[in-house]
Amino acid sequence: MLDNSRLRIAMQKSGRLSDESKKLLAQCGIKINLQEQRLIAFAENMPIDILRVRDDDIPGLVIDGVVDIGIVGENVLEEEVLDRKAEGQNPQFKQLRRLDFGACRLSIAAPRDFDYQGPKCLQDLRVATTYPHLLKRYLAEYNVTFNTCLLNGSVEVAPRAGLADVICDLVSSGATLEANGLKEIEVIYQSKACLIQRSGELSSDKQALVDKLLTRIQGVIQARE
Ligand code: ATP
Numbered sequence: 001m002l003d004n005s006r007l008r009i010a011m012q013k014s015g016r017l018s019d020e021s022k023k024l025l026a027q028c029g030i031k032i033n034l035q036e037q038r039l040i041a042f043a044e045n046m047p048i049d050i051l052r053v054r055d056d057d058i059p060g061l062v063i064d065g066v067v068d069i070g071i072v073g074e075n076v077l078e079e080e081v082l083d084r085k086a087e088g089q090n091p092q093f094k095q096l097r098r099l100d101f102g103a104c105r106l107s108i109a110a111p112r113d114f115d116y117q118g119p120k121c122l123q124d125l126r127v128a129t130t131y132p133h134l135l136k137r138y139l140a141e142y143n144v145t146f147n148t149c150l151l152n153g154s155v156e157v158a159p160r161a162g163l164a165d166v167i168c169d170l171v172s173s174g175a176t177l178e179a180n181g182l183k184e185i186e187v188i189y190q191s192k193a194c195l196i197q198r199s200g201e202l203s204s205d206k207q208a209l210v211d212k213l214l215t216r217i218q219g220v221i222q223a224r225e
């Protein structure tokens with residue numbers, strides 16, 4: 001039986017958000033002994049379990065109430081919310097706060113020689129992306145419709161491989177785009193990591209712990225500013 005008395009926090013196991021997530025929790029005073037291969041880590045000094053998963057699974061784990069708290073990129077969160085809404089669901093969760101890491105932007109990029117004159121140029125093109133819903137929401141504002149080439153990795157090679165005309169992918173420095181002969185033509189979403197809580201009431205002990213963590217996170221982030 002799962003021990004439901006401990007606060008369950010989901011974070012990315014390995015990737016761009018894991019080091020910063022780990023550091024933030026450590027700076028909040030949570031002593032965790034993370035063993036590389038383990039899915040679950042137990043805090044030694046607080047009633048907290050850390051669940052280490054793919055970042056894509058985190059919004060769903062929080063929305064479905066499997067974990068109490070999650071640290072995830074707003075891009076992944078928002079895409080999951082839009083996906084669930086498209087399926088007729090009404091996903092619920094509480095946005096606790098934006099964090100000060102994981103900054104990136106979701107952008108449309110095209111081959112270097114593409115003559116870009118605005119969103120209308122994208123009408124009916126095929127776009128390789130992991131974020132079809134965010135892209136659809138953005139282009140709908142311009143009444144532009146497109147075809148999707150859904151990829152969960154290697155999105156930036158799709159145009160060269162003849163799979164898509166353009167891409168919509170995460171960018172931080174732009175070096176990856178450059179290396180693949182692409183140029184950024186439109187920023188559609190600015191993202192950072194954020195902290196979310198499942199909807200519904202937590203036990204008073206758990207809520208008190210969340211409140212304490214939030215106060216500490218506030219302090220940690222302020223000290224870094
Ligand atoms: P996982 O194996 O957990 O599914 P992933 O490969 O999907 O990992 P990462 O590349 O580790 O994901 O990125 C995780 C998150 O980090 C992104 O969703 C985004 O919020 C953030 N991020 C920050 N900078 C970048 C960047 N340059 N490219 C991609 N993601 C970035």
Ligand code: ZN
Binds near residue numbers: 054055056
């Ligand atoms: Zn992922």
